[in-house]
Amino acid sequence: MRQKAGNKTFKQRAFFFSSLLFTSSLILMAMNQQQVPVEHHKVTVRLKLVDVIVTDKDGNFIPGLNPGDFEVYEDGWPRPIHSVELITLKNREELSKIIPEIKFPEEIKFRKRLWVIFDGLNTEEVLMRRALARVTDVLCRLAVEGYEMAILKFDYQEGLKILSDFTQDESTIRKTLQTIAGSLQATFLKRSKSEAWKRSPEILGETLPETTSEELERLQWRNLLQKTLSCLLTFIQMNQESAGRKQVLLISSGLPEQQSNIYFNHQGLRNLKFFDPFKIIKSNEYTAILEEIINYANAYKISFYCFNPAETVIDQNNSALSHLTRKTGGLQLSEIYTPENLVEILKRESECYYEIAYKPATREEDGKFHKVEVKVKRQGLSVRSRAGYIEHSEQEKRIRELAASFFSPEFYKDVDFNFQLIAWPEKKNSYLLWGKIRLSLLPLKETNWTQGKINFFLGLQEIAGERVHLGEELLDLNQDLKAGNSYFDYYFITSKIKIKPGRYETVAILRTDTNKIGAKKIWLELPDLDQKKDPALINFLVGRLLPQAAKGKPFTFGRSGLLNLSSAVFLPYCSEEILGERLLAIFLQVYDRGPREEKPDFFLDGQNGQFHLPVSLIEKNINQRTGCKSLVYICSLAGIPPGEYQLSVRGLALSGSKSTIYLKISR
Missing domain, CATH: 3.40.50 (Rossmann fold)
Incomplete structure (x- = not known):
């Protein structure tokens, strides 16, 4: 129906335009030899530039060449040359000695630069x-x-x-x-x-x-x-x-x-x-x-x-x-080159070259590689130029900037943030990724950055080299910037990912619209839920509880990326200082298909000594499909001196390497 209506409308409009053209032609015929303005057509010619160095058998640059001396081939086919220009850093006197028959204009001061x-x-x-x-x-x-x-x-x-x-x-x-x-x-x-x-x-x-x-x-x-x-x-x-x-x-x-x-x-x-x-x-x-x-x-x-x-x-x-x-x-x-040789070579290579403008075969950018070959017609001369272009x-430029940050995330520190991520088992070979970004806003404010939005990329790849999973999100920081907050906290939960258990190289990238990039890399362990596996500690987090009416089943995730409990949500910490006056929430997730009850002990170790933390279990969940038990405890930090500590869990006869967390307590 939509297509028929569209055709009918098109026909009505076509009739209207044809009537208008017919009437206009009668008016023009009635006008007594009225001058019709001449139409001007603007033609745009697309040109490619290729820089070329031409030398004799001794390596000396040859000046004085013109378009007739060159041939340019793109992808094996000859292309018309539009112009040839000698680009030089030599002064007028030097050039006049080399080519006395040419009158050179006043010298233009070019910078002689070398990276x-x-x-x-x-x-x-x-x-x-x-x-x-x-x-x-x-x-x-x-x-x-x-x-x-x-x-x-x-x-x-x-x-x-x-x-x-x-x-x-x-x-x-x-x-x-x-x-x-x-x-x-x-x-x-x-x-x-x-x-x-x-x-x-x-x-x-x-x-x-x-x-x-x-x-x-x-x-x-x-x-x-x-x-x-x-x-x-x-x-x-x-x-x-x-x-x-x-x-x-x-x-x-x-x-x-x-x-x-x-x-x-x-x-x-x-x-x-x-x-x-x-x-x-x-x-x-x-x-x-x-x-x-x-x-x-x-x-x-x-x-x-x-x-x-x-x-x-x-x-x-x-x-x-x-x-x-x-x-x-x-x-x-x-x-094999002496310092004198190297200086002469570098000078010769940088002070003179030809720039050839030619018409490429394609009318517009196609993103493909095109091989370029330049030949000189004079005998005994050598030509060096680039192999081609894309x-x-x-x-594509933005993609390469991001690719470089994924190759070596530790090099990219222009955006200051911390990153935490865990794997939440849903069923065998199926996981949710639950994480938090904590972004420092002060460095962005100091650069007068006002756009308020930043791109977040998350990629993970198995150490053995399976396919890479990549997600992207646009984060809106405007509310926190206007409120004058020092940090922007972003909690997120991914959709289910079907992926094998194992170690995954995981990279988080933040990029501003001004192309400042920050990157972090962690190793993420996806637990094996095979029934033959021994009991293991899967996840260990600290955070705080935010009381609120239940908005979902306990131990599910809301749209805000927070973990629902019966009458609160769990907010994980991510490198921030913990106020000693607050109750500390501790989340444990263990893989154990047996009937035993977990009775963990928690200890803080730091320069001020070791402190045992008495805890209360406030919520528990057993997932029969995965064999995972999720437990949330709370404890008081009253009496713990400010400082840096290592929180460890003991008393669990479980394998796993996630039994320690580093945290900082302040007052």
Whole structure:
């Protein structure tokens, strides 16, 4: 019926418009030679820019080329060239000596800039020390030549770290470089045939669940590669807006390599299983992982020049570094070059290049990779350019920013929050996830952030690498901001998730509309409800009770994300200070299909001593389907001195690792 009515309406309107056109034509015919204005059509031509370096057999840049000297091929097909422009940082006098037949305009002062990144993730300590003396010499020579340098580092704990903004000051450069160290992580992993480090994973700065040595090594290699990808993605995102070709000197003894590691061959990568909920890495091939970085760098004209302190000869075919440099239009450098050679190479590469504007085959962005090849018609010349491009939409750019935060959540601290999550069994292999976000509002207020809404992403992935579960929610902070609250508390409960028991890597991300990102990672244990399993402690939480009339069955969840009890709701704490005057509520959930009664004892241990907490059981529930018992106790904190404590539960003959909670009591 709706379709017929629509057709009828369309026909009526069509008749009206045809009548109007007929009447208008009679009026126009009656007008005595009235001038009709000429229509003007605006044509928009879409162009792509590709930066090109042309050199002779000795590596010297060749100026003076024009559009007739070049050919551009996209996806194997020739494309029309619109223009060719020589981009140069040389002054007018220098150019006039090279090409005397051309009259150059007044000099335009361009900034000579170089980004310098020290890869503290993959470069061993001894190799980094070896590189520093030579790199310090090179950078100070470039500063004398008028170059400004930004110095950054890939750090295992902090991610991409800016050590110094752009500077020409030699003393600043030297002081900054003195702070740089190599990676113990790379050292341990490259010597992993020794079992000693596997027995002491804390050396590597990781908090991991119990794992086999094989599983631990796989995780460590995966983390190292994920951290490397995260740092590279973050650097590219930071420099999207900078104009022109961007030259990056990367000091690294090599990215995690395919050839030297069983985990980076084809089968091994299947076992690595990146935490990639947005699936930006679309293949298990090692080269496909690098291609994602290369394509993203090429989209913003970033070229990598990699200096490897471990190499005494250059191998352009086998290493990930050479792949990165070659396809971004850069060069691979090594110990065979003297400081003078390195300075000349970096100057030559940054001071002159051609920018070719050509008409691409597609009329609009399609999000696909397009291979680009540039040829020069003159004999004896070499051309270096980027391997191709992908035009990322704004949505794709945002996805890559989030992907970097999932790769290495510990690097992202611009939004300050705490995060707690537990698995609530519903039936075998079916769980609810119950959690809380506690967000500090003061840092947001200090930045004059007023939008009042923030995106919350929650993703979890099994350690063995099953599919990733991802949820997203838009949080409204306006009420708390207007009330002047210091914190925003958000409780949430997910829908049922069908998933196998096991350890899950879980990441929470908060992102503001101004693209500030905070991230937290925890390991979530989903209990096995097999009837043959021994009794176990599943969940252990502290919180407070909020008296209210029952809005649902006890031990179910309301829309507010709070746990319903008979005459109250349970609000879990999440790292906040606990007022000693309040009653403390304690929630226990145990898996035990037997008839015994649980009689736990609770103790607070801290600098002020040990305190036994007398408790009262106020509510209990037994779920016959899951075999889980849920118990809520209350106790008084009166007489407990303020301070930091460890709350433990004892007296339960149960397995499980969740028997301790850290809390802070105040008055």
